Every structure is written in structure tokens, then in C-alpha cells.
Amino acid sequence: MSLAIVAFGVLLLLLFMIKFKLDGFISLILVSLIVGLLEGMPIEDIPATIYKGIGGQLKSLVLILGFGAMLGKLLGDSGAAQRIATTLIDRFGKKNVQWAMILTALIIGITMFFEAGFIVMLPIVFVIVVQTGMPLLYVGLPAVIGLSTTHSFLPPHPGPTAVCGMYDASVGGTLLLGLIIAIPAAILVGIYYSRSKWVTSCESSIPNGLTTSKVFTDEEMPGFGVSLFCALFPVFLIASATLCDMFLPKGTFGLKFIDFIGAAPLALLFSVLVAVYLLGLRRGSTMTELSASMKNSIKSMAMIILVIGAGGAFKQVIVDAGVGRDIAEIAKGIDVSPIIMAWAVAAIVRTAVGSATVAITTAAGIVLPIVQQSGISPELMVLATSCGSIFASHVNDPGFWMFKEYFNMPVSQAIKVRTTYTCILSVLGLIGVLAINAVIG
Template sequence: MPLVAVGAGVLLLLFLMTRLKLNGFAALLLVAIGVGLVQGIPVEKIPEVLAGGIGDQIGDTMLTIGLGAMVGRVMGDSGAAQRVATRLVDAFGQKRVQVAMVVTAMLIGVTMFYEVAFVIIVPVAFTIVRVTGKSLLWVGLPMSIALSTMHSFLPPHPGPTAVAATFHASAGLTLFYGLFIAVPLGALIALAWPRLPFVRRMNPSIPKGLVSERVFTDEEMPGMGWSLSVALFPVVLIAGAAVTEMTTSGSNTLLHTVAFVGSAPVALLLTLLLAIWAFGPRIGRSLSEVSASCTSAAQAMAMILLVIGAGGAFKQVLVDGGISDYIEEVTHGWSISPIILAWLIAVILRIALGSATVAVVTASGVVLPLLAGSGVHPEVMVLAVSCGSIAFSHVNDPGFWMFKEYFNLSVVEALKARTTYTTVLAVLGLGGVLALEWSLDALAL
């Protein structure tokens, strides 16, 4: 049975990554080769299948992921991200510091990866804790929850971007739709979770010597106007193109230009150029300093790109081996919603593999046949898979350990705080995705 091969492959991948601690890129390639052999793909064809899958996946995602990382690093190294955070805290006041952290994290987290944004904002959170005497989790947990939501739900982050490419969905529309789900749900959980009794009983201290990133003085940071403008620039371009696409029919040079500028890679490239000037020569930083920031960002993203590429190879093996056709045949008469099924597959893979990026890339290959003929909007299916990948963050998730160490928690405390909020986000996200699909169908009538 083809699904046995998929199940065995997933179990083997889990064993290689969790028990043997094998690198995700190598593990995915090994499993892809094994599944390909079991499914009867000729040995001489397997390298071609792997290369095709990697090429398709990387070709669609490398520009977006690489440029997004560079924008985030340039903003962080110039102090622009810190400027946005501190000014928002001043604006909201100490009593509403959680709201300030949520707003800051969501603004910065739209274009920055979770780890990058976390490291940039967490020194500000530590400073707020010292000044106000608030609990570390009271200030820091809303930030982490908001960043998790942005990173897992929305392009241009790696998982949603990769799935959008697989489903041939519009990255702009996915971002536009996703904001209506991610922002209210992320804010709700971010503000509610620190107030839960089992979280309030935790009272960790600020870890010593863990944060070595530079904290800028007020004179060293760029102005608020430039900092906020650059952070929001790609969102305006991408969302603007999506709105234009939704509200305008026909074809002309202007619409083609708007679509071009609003595509994720071009929008982020323009943002990077703006950031290089705004946070480089304009404020007295040399181009070599800004270039060093870009280089560091690219190096940090190298392994993510390799993992995404290997996930594309695994997906291609499933398709070429006939497993996708088998899944389509088996699920054809099922009464379960394809949205729920896609979400559930992503949840299972997330629990098993830990990495949300690996989970969504692998799940997208498995559920790709469900999209054809289902009538579900591809952008909605992207969000279903993406929000499923948030669930059950635990000890096989690198983000779990980063959360644990920065907030100075025990493993049990981290499981109570992080695993619970990621799971609730995934469940509520599924409800939001179902409501979104219903709304889109109602508007189409």
C-alpha cells in the first residue's frame, strides 16, 4: 500500500532527526531516496527526480526567504527595529506594555524570521522588566506568541512561502487573507496566556550573559519615521497588489506593473534597497557595514533553504512514485473537509518532526492532490497547512529550546507555556481558515 511507504518514510525521518540527530537536509534526502526505491522509481531516475524537486522548491522560495532575512538583519544592526519597539512602549505606557510588545512583534515579525526578530526584541523586553518590575513572562510571552503567529501563518516566511509555491497560490492574497486571521488570534492568545494561573505561577529571572546583542542609545538609533516605514513597506506593496487583484478586472500595463511590484521577491528587493540606503549612508553607516549585515543574514538562512529544497525533493518523489495519485483516489469520496484533512496532516508531521518548515513542506506534497477538484481556494489551503504547523511545539523543535533558554525556564515549564499556546493557536487558526473559506464562497455567490 502506498500510504505504508509514506508512513514508514515519516517514521524513518523522525528516527533520523530525533534519535540519531541527523541534519534535516540529509535526513530528508535519504528518506526521499528510500521512498522512491520502494515505490518503484528506477534507480537511474531518482537523482533526476531529486534535482527537479529541489530546483522547483528553491527556485520559488530562495529570493523571498533570502531577501526577507537581509531586510531583517539590516534593520536590526542599525537599531531601527529597536527604535520601533521602544517608541511603541513609550506610546502605550507601562500599564499596556503587553499591547506594545504585541504590536511591535507583529510589525517587525511580518518580514523577519522568528529567531531574528526574537533576538532583536528580547533585550528591549529585558529592559522593560528591569524598569517596571513586571514578570519576565508577562512582558516576553506576548512577544513570542505574536512572533510565532506571524512566522507560521504568513508569507514571506519560509513555510507559508514554500506551500504557496507548491499550491500555485498567490503569496499576496495569502498574506492579505492571513492577516485577518493571524492578527486577531495572535493578539488574543498573546494577551490571554500570561494571565493564565499556570503561567503566572512561573517567575523566571532574566538569564545572565545570554543576550550579547548590542543595545542602542537613543542617539544611535534611526528616526521612528524611517524605521516604521521600512518595516511596513513590503506589507504595503504585497497587500496593495493583492487588493488590486481582487478589486480590478481586465489586463493592462498598470495592473501588470502593480502585480510585478507587489510580488514578494520584488517587494522585498525594493525594501532591501530602501533599507540599505535609509540605514546605511543616510545615517553614516558605510556600505561595507550594511553589506556585512546582508552576508550574515544569507549565511543564517542557508540551512533553511537546504531543508526546504530537500522537502521539495521528498514531495517530488511522492508525486512521481504515484503516492499522490493514490491519496487522491482514496480521499476522493471522503466527507471530511480537505481543509481539515490538510491541517491534520500538518499537525501530525509537526508533532513528529518538530520543524514547522519541514512539516509544511512535507505536508504540502502529501495534500497537493486534495486541492485539485476540491473547490477550495489555494490561498486558504496554504493557511490551513501553515496554521497546522504551529501546533505542539515541543522538545524536537529548535524554537522550543530558544524560548526555554531566553526565558530561563525548565523543560516542564517551557512545555506548559509554549506547547499549549502553539496548540491553541493551531486549533483557533483552523476555525479562522474554515470561516474564511465560507466567507469567500458566500461572496462568490
Template sequence: MPLLVVGISVLVLLLLMTKLKLNGFAALLLVAVGVGLVRGIPLEKIPDVLSEGIGGQVGDTMLTIGLGAMVGRVMGDSGAAQRIAGKLLDAFGPRGVQVAMVVTSMLIGVTMFYEVAFIIIVPIAFTLVRVTGAKLLWVGLPMSIALSTMHSFLPPHPGPTAVAATFHASVGLTLFYGLFIAVPVGALIALVWPRLPFVRAMNPSIPPGLVSERVFEDEEMPGLGWSLGVALFPVVLIAGAAVTDMATSGSSPFLHFVAFIGSAPIALLLTLLLAVWAFGPRIGRSLAEVSASCNSAAQAMAMILLVIGAGGAFKNVLVEGGISDYIKDQTHGWSISPIVLAWLIAVILRVALGSATVAVVTASGVVLPLLAGGGVHPEMMVLAVCCGSIAFSHVNDPGFWLFKEYFDLSVVEAIKVRTTYTTVLAVLGLGGVLAVERALDVLSL
């Protein structure tokens, strides 16, 4: 049974990494090869499947994570991250640091991918941890939860946008309805989860090389305008491109240019160039010093990228092994509410494959025939699928490894924290979708 293979492979991976202490990169590749053999992928094709999985995952994330880490380290080594962190503390106070993280993450995360926003905000979270003496998860976990919610629930992120096209739903209405669900649900989980006893018992350290250890005096730091300007520069470019894409149609050189500079890699590359000048020669730091900051960030990212790439290989083996087709066949014809069915299929696919994109695309294809006769608003179907796709993030999800490595957690700790919060988000999200659908039905009477 394909789902049994998935379950056993996850257990083997946990055994290799927790009991045998095998490196995550090697463990993921080893398990991926085993799954490929069990699922009948020809021997000569397994290396290509692994390479495609690694290439696709690293290709999607290396530019984003690498450039974002360099921007963050340049800001940290110049004192810009400390300047922003200090102003957040002034505005919200030490007791409001979690609220500051949630507000900042939700505003930035509306239009930015989880990985991009994570890489941009995490230096500020690290600096707040160092300045306040708070625990890393106390500050960083609300950020991650808020970003996960925005990325999974709302257009213009790729999953919700793709599903909206499948269901012929209004992207604008999906975003409007989704905000009523995502903001309260995400904020609730973000503020509750760090307070749970099993989370408070964990006390990981900031991984070395990702943040400056220096504490700056006020006169040594760049001004708030430059610090915020550089931090928000990619947000403006990416958000501007997303809004332009939703508000316009057709094709023109100007729209192509906006899409180009608003793509995450180009936006971050331009931000890095701006940061190099703004926090280098402009304030009297040599280019050699700025280059050293970039090199330090790249070295710290090496193992993180390897593990994320291996997670992509594992995911690709599961996809090529026919897991998604099996689930699609098994769920065909289930007689339950279209909203619940869409959510449930997305959850099953997410658990089995780890890929939120595969989960939402497959789930939407399965339930699309039910939409015509189901009397359900298409925007609610979009949100149901997207809520389901966030559930049970675990070892076959490359985002799981980004979370684990940046917060310096063991595999078991990361499962306890991330797998649980993503699952609760999915369940509460479904409740929100059903509530909004009911309200829309009442208003239409």
C-alpha cells in the same frame, strides 16, 4: 499502503535527527531517497525528483528569505529595529508585547506570504526579546501563529485564491467572512499557546548572526518615520499589488508594472536598496558597513535554506510517489457534509504531503461536484479547505523547518509547538466555518 510509507518515513527521519543527531539536510535527503525507492520511482529518476523538489522550494523561498534577512540585519545593525521595538513597548507596555506582536502580524500578514512577513517582523521580535529579557517563544510564537492564520485562511494568499477560483467563489466575500474567523481564532491561539506549560518549559536562544547584539542609545538610532517607512515599504508594494489585482480586470502596462513591483522578490529587493541608503550613507554609515551586515545575514541563512530545500525534496518525492492520487481515490464517494469532507481531505493531504498548495488544490477538485447540489456557500467551502490545509505541519513541510531554525528548536520541540498549534487552528477554523455557514443559512430564511 502509501500512508503507512509516509508514517514510517517520518518516524525514520525523527530517529535520524534525534537519536543519531544527523544533520537535518542530510537526513531529509536520505529519507527522501528511501521513500522514492519504496514508492517505485525509477532509480534514474530519483535524482531529478530530488533536484526538482529542492529547486522548486529554494526557488520560491531563497529570494524572499535571503533579501528579507538582509533587510532585517541592516535595520538591526543601524538601530532601526530597536527604534520600532521601543515604540511598540511604549504603546503596549512590557506586559502587552504579545498583543503588539499579534496586532502587527495580523495587519502585515493579511496580504503578505507567511515567509515574507515572518522574515520582515522577526528582527523586531528578536529585538524585543533582547530589550525586555522575555523568552524567545513568548514573543516570537504569537507572531508566527498570527501569520500562519492570515496566510492559510485568507485571500489574496495563493492557496485561498486558487480555491476560490475553483469554486467560483467571491474573493471579496471569502476575505470578509474569513476575517470573522481568522482574527478571533488566530488571536486566541497566539495568546494561549505561549502560556502552555510544555511551551514555557522551552527556552531557546536567538540564532547567531540574525540580529545585532548592540544596544543603541536613543540619539544613535534612526527616526521612527524612516524605521517604519522602510519596514512597511514592502508591505505597501505587495498589498497594493494584491488590492489592484482584486479590484481590476484586464491587462495594461500599468497593471503589469504594479504586479512586477508588488511581487515579493522585487518588493524586497527595492526595500533592500532603500534600506542600504536610508540606514547607510544617509545616517553616516559607510557602504562597507552596510555590506558587512548583508554578508552576515547571508551566512546565517545558509543552513536554513539548505534544510528548507531538502524539505522540498522530501515533499516532491511524496507527490511523485502518487500519495495524493491514492488519497483522492480513497476519499471519493464519502457521504458526509461537503464542508467537513473538504476540510478532512485537505487535512489528510497536508499530513501526507506537507504541501498546503497540493492539499487545497486536490481537496477542492475532489469536493467540487458536491458543491452544486449541496446548498453550501462556495466561500465557506474555500475557507473549509484552507483551514484543513494548515493542520499537522511537521517534517515534510518546509515552513516547519523555517520555524524550527529561526526559533532554534529541536525537531521534537518544533513538533510539540508548531504541529500542535497548526492542528488546533485547523479544528477551530472548521468550527468557525460551520458557525458562519449556519448563520448565513439563518439570515437567508
């Protein structure tokens, strides 16, 4: 019954937004209330669950989105994003711009969380679109898919790393095997899927206020080196913290300090300050001009932040209603390969609940007792579980709303693109795990 109510909630949300053209933020909150009531949650608990979902979704993400918007605006208004974009186009050629995007995303995404990497790459994507006239999805989707793949398949990202601990798997071994699967999967989906008519027929556009319409002359733009440094400075800080966490002794002051400056929100804050000086003050801009630019970037983010937060509310109502527990009980009686079991349970929970974290931990808890007895590599079991947890991102996933809002797409077409590519990535990941297991098993 719980699953049927969730399905009804999804259909109701689509009806509100597609048929009645109701605002996404209002639609998500209304459906969260309705689903909570139908699931039998005490009426006095539903508002608290909604607040918890919004707060849990936005607790650090709101800082990432805010500072990321400021950094993107500084890169755009100074001409730095145009400098990076034109250099990439010159080096790779216009016809290979998708390869440039996916390569950059894979490098950034190994150590950088999806949301932070997404925010860092968007200004470059937007300027390339303006400069070349190419469709936004054609340029941006390979970058998003590259980031999705690394975030979902590979440690040290949270989901795979957590399951490594549960399965007693090697983080390094999981990373190496994951790269064997992730790189081909990202290329197949990021390059070839993004060129399909299924994608190219969809509408997308750059949201107002997130880029500049000015075309800079070569003399007006900062150099490539300083432009790239400002864009990748948060990547450097976050990557340093990630690598130091893996190799430095725990509890030392040095590690604590690196973790402090490498936390994604603070890394972006420090990057904004660096960009203010290198791209602004040092080149003759006044603090008044720079502050006005950053303020405008935040104004354009207001509805995006609200919609993402409301997506978190919808997810939390489904989680607190116990849908994941219901699926877990059903799955315990099924006798299949541990790899397929881990993937399938994670995929079903992800589709129903919308949370990759809930999906991966639920699936890991179910298959944990049989991992050691099965003789299957625990590293492959981590990858199977992780791959399942990215299946079918749709309207109950806050990441879906982030994708939809930044690509300025109708909800039906965002489902067409985002839900499909996450399903394809997930299935390709399972195939890769089964193939490697057949070779090394």
C-alpha cells in the same frame, strides 16, 4: 501501503535527527531517497524529483530569505529595529507585547505572503527579545500564528484564491467571512496557546548572526518614522500589487509595473536599497561597512536555506509517489457533510504529503461536483478546504523547517509547538465554518 511508507519515512527522519543527532539537511535528503525507493519510484527518477523539490521550494524563497536577511541586518545594525521595538513596548506596555505582535502580524499578513511577512517581522521580534529578556517563543509565536492564519484562511493568498475560482466563490465574500473566523482563531491560539506550559517549557533561541548584540542610545538610533518606513516598505509594495490586481483592468501597463515592483523578492530588494540609503549612507555609514554587514547576514542563512530546500525535496518525493491520489480515491466513497469532507480530505493530504497546495487542490477536486448541489455557501466551502490544508504541519512541510531553524529549536520541540498550533488553528477554522453555516444556512 503508500501512507505506511510515508509514516515510516517520518519516523526514520525523527530517529536520524533525535536519536543519532544527524544534521537536518543530510537527514532529509537520506529519507527522501529511502522513501522514493520504498514507494517504487524508478531509481533514475529519484534524483530528478529531489532536484525538483529543492528548486521548487527555493525558486523565489531563496531571494526572499536572502534580501530579508539583508534588510533585517540593516534594521538591526542601524538601531532601527531597536527603535521600533522600544516604541512598541512603550506604546503597548511590556505585558501587552504579544498583542502588539499579533496585531502587527494580522495587518501585515492580509496581503503579504507568510514567508515574506515572517522575514520582515523577525528583526523586530529578535530585538524585543534582547531588550526585554522575554522568551523568544513568547514574543515570536503570536506573530507567526497571526501570519499563518491570514496566509491560510484568507484570499488574496494563493490557496484560498485558487479554490475561490474552482468553487465559483466571491473573493470579497470569502475574505469577509474568513476574517470573522481568522481573527478570533488567531487571538485564541496566538495569545493563549503561546502562554501555555506546553509552549513555555520548550527551548528556543535567536540563531547566531541574525541580530546585533549592541544596545543603542537614543541619540544613535534613527527616528521611529524612518525606521518604520524601512521595515514596512516591502509590505506597502506587496499590498499595493495585491490590491491593484483585484481592482485594476488586466493587461494594462500600470498593473504590470505595479505587479513587477510588488513581487515579494523584488519588493524586498528595493527595500534593501532604500534602507542602505536611509539607514546607512544618509547617516554616515560607508558602502564598505554596509556591504560587510549584508554579507555577514547571508553567511548565517546558509544552513537555514539548505534545510528548507531539503524539506522541499522530501515533500516532492511524497507528491510524485502519488500519495495524494491514493487518499483521493479512498475519500470518494465516503458520504459525509461537504464541509467536513472538504476539511477532512485537505487535512489528511496535508498530513501525508506536507504541501498545503496539493492538499487544497486535491480536496477541492473531490468535493467540487457536490458544492453546487449541496446548497452550502461556496465561500464557506473555500474556507473549510483552506482550514483543512493547514492541519498538522510537521517534518514533510518546508514551512516546518523554516519555523524550526529561525527559532533554533530541537526538532522534537518544534513538532510539539508548530504541529500542535497548526492542528488547533485548523480545527478552530472548521468549527467557525460550521457555526456560520448553521446561522446563514
